Amino acid sequence: MVSTAERGPTGRGSADLRFLGAADTVTGSRYLIESGSQRVLVDCGLFQGLKVLRERxxxxxxxxxxxxxxxxxxxxxxxxTGYLPALVRDGFRGRIYATPATTQLAGVMLPDSGYLLEEEARHAASHRWSSHANPLPLYTAEDAERALTRFHPVDFDTTVAVAPGVQVSFTHAGHILGASGVHATVAGTSIHFTGDLGRSADPVMRAPAPLERSDVLVVESTYGDRAHSPVDPGSALEEVITRVTRKGGVVLIPAFAVGRTESVLLQLAKLRQAGRLPEVPIFLNSPMAIEVADIYHRHPEEHRLTAAEIDLMYSIATPVHSVDESKLLNLRGGPMIIISASGMLTGGRILHHIAAYGSDPRNAIVLTGYQAVGTRGSALLSGASSLRIFGRDVPIRAEVVSLDSLSAHADADEVMAWMSAVSEPPQSVYVTHGEPVAADALRARIKRELHWDVHVPEQLQRVHLPVRMTTGQVIS
Structure with missing residues (x-):
């Protein structure tokens, strides 16, 4: 496989892959396939975390x-998906292909993202905590609605031509509803993008489909340097909730509105059924998570939950819809449990709750998943004594608890097991979507244990894709 500097379109009968994101960080997933004059973008995500990344x-x-x-x-x-509204606003006019559940979830998540960006810009302007005289959102809710009109749902395991000479199909990836691996064929070459790979024994989502034969594999490495804790998440939640609420404290659980919130609710529902959860109120302060319940009912083939379990999960928490209801929670005091997005404390209503309750040592903040470098969640894991929220420093004296056993990402052992079961190894592997240490750790392990040709690409790097001849021979 040959890497080249930036150049023009590929020659006829060949193709290139460019890493426009997730190449030196765990966010901003963006991969560009180029063949002749054709360009197909796989994922169009936001960069999160460090300011140098967010500036992209x-x-x-x-x-x-x-x-x-x-x-x-x-x-x-x-x-x-989070950059799609900006891409459409700035001139993209093609179709956006995704599974039906992904299309439905995007219909909830993208307008919510635009609304939050607008709210943040308004708050920054009115409270003058931005360095910009007239802070503007990256995009608006209207931009997001416009992007949704470009979506074209495609069922799993159905091959579709997305551009001349470029075909794709979606394979089950677990992780969250609609999550897929993308299997693309271009210029005689097959490329498999894992997206975010789920876990084989996840309590909510079904296991990822086996890896099919591919010439090139682009694999995520979020947990490429570690294994998940074997601690039972239900027991861990029971322990911290019991300890904190006995003191009259508040348990704050930042959780991604799609995926992690459902995992948390399932654990809490099981604990309550078993009589192991203190009789304290639970509030679900995430309008987006509330909307997602119906999408779980629509796609029973993708998850392990029964209709009764879905209803039970959402019945144990009081939904918080309005901003005024959210503000009242900050005046209520404990004991209580608040579940609210976002999972890495990058925005949303959870920040107001952290500002209200984070300084009280009777309270606890329970982190339930990966915390990207540069996020407030990562700062908490590192022992930060304060967080910068809405232009001011909020002291943190609450207990901080991390439960990575609730993660919906495969860990390093699970990724290795998934790859090693393939019938024929890929010609080349590119390790992406991880912090540099995690990506390189997975690269080294693939090289050492599987003896595959494996690389960690750089941001904006371009690589030539191998060409598969009609005889089955592959040249690079």
């Missing part, structure tokens, strides 16, 4: 949006 969201897209023929989405989380 404001930079011009690396290729003109109008030059892209199609976008293919692995799943609905914002680090895979």
């Amino acid at each position: 969201n404001r930079a011009p897209f690396p290729v003109p949006p109008e030059s892209i023929d199609a976008v293919v989405i692995t799943h609905a989380h914002l680090d895979h």
Whole structure:
């Protein structure tokens, strides 16, 4: 496999892959397939975390949006879809291909993202905590609604031509509703993008489909340098909730509105059924998570939950709809449990709750998943004594608890087991979507244990894809 510097379109009968995101970080998933004059973008996510990464969201897209023929989405989380409203606003006019559940989830998540960006800009302007005289959102809810009109749902395991000479199909990836691996064929070469790979024994989602034969594999490495804790998440939640609420404290659980919130609610429902949960009120302060319940009912084939379990999960928590209801929670005091987005404390109503309750040592903040470097969640894990929220420093004296056993991502052992079961190894593997240490750790392990040709690409790197001859021979 040959890497090259930036150049023009690929020659006829060949194809290139460009890493426009998730190449030196765990967010901003964006991969560009180029063949002749055709361009297909796989994922179109937001960069999150460190300011140097977030500034990429404001930079011009690396290729003109109008030059892209199609976008293919692995799943609905914002680090895979969150830049779509800006891409459409700035000139993309093609179709956005995704599974039906991903399409439905995007219909909830993207307008919510635009609304929150607008709210943040308004708050920054009115309270003058932005360095910009007139802070503007990256995009608006209206931009998001416009992007939704470009979506074209495609069922799992159905092959569709997304551009001349480029075919894709979606395979089950577990992780969250609609999450898929993308299997693309271009110029005689097959490429498999894992997206975010789920866990084989996840209590909510079904296991990922086996890896099919591919010439090139692009694999995520979120947990590429570690294994998940074997601690039972239900027992861990029971322990911290019991300890904190006995003191009259508040348990804050930041959780991604799609995926992690459902896992938390399932654990709490099981604890309550077993009589192991203190009789304290539970509030679900995430309008988006509330809307997602119906989508779980629509797609029983993708998860392990019965209709009764879904109803039970959502019945144990009092939904919080309005901003005024959310504000009242900050005056209520404990004991109580509040579940609210976002999972890495990058925005949303949870920040107001942290500002209200984070300084009280009777309270606890329970982190339930991966915390990208540069996020407030990562700062808490590192022992930060304060968090910068809405332009002011909020002291943190509450207990901080991390439960990575609730993660919906495969860990390093699970990724290795999934890859090693393939019937024929890929010619090349590219390790992406992880912090540098995690990505390199997984690279080294693939090399050592599987003896595959494996690389960690750099941001904006371009690689030539191998060409498979009619005899089955592959040349690079």
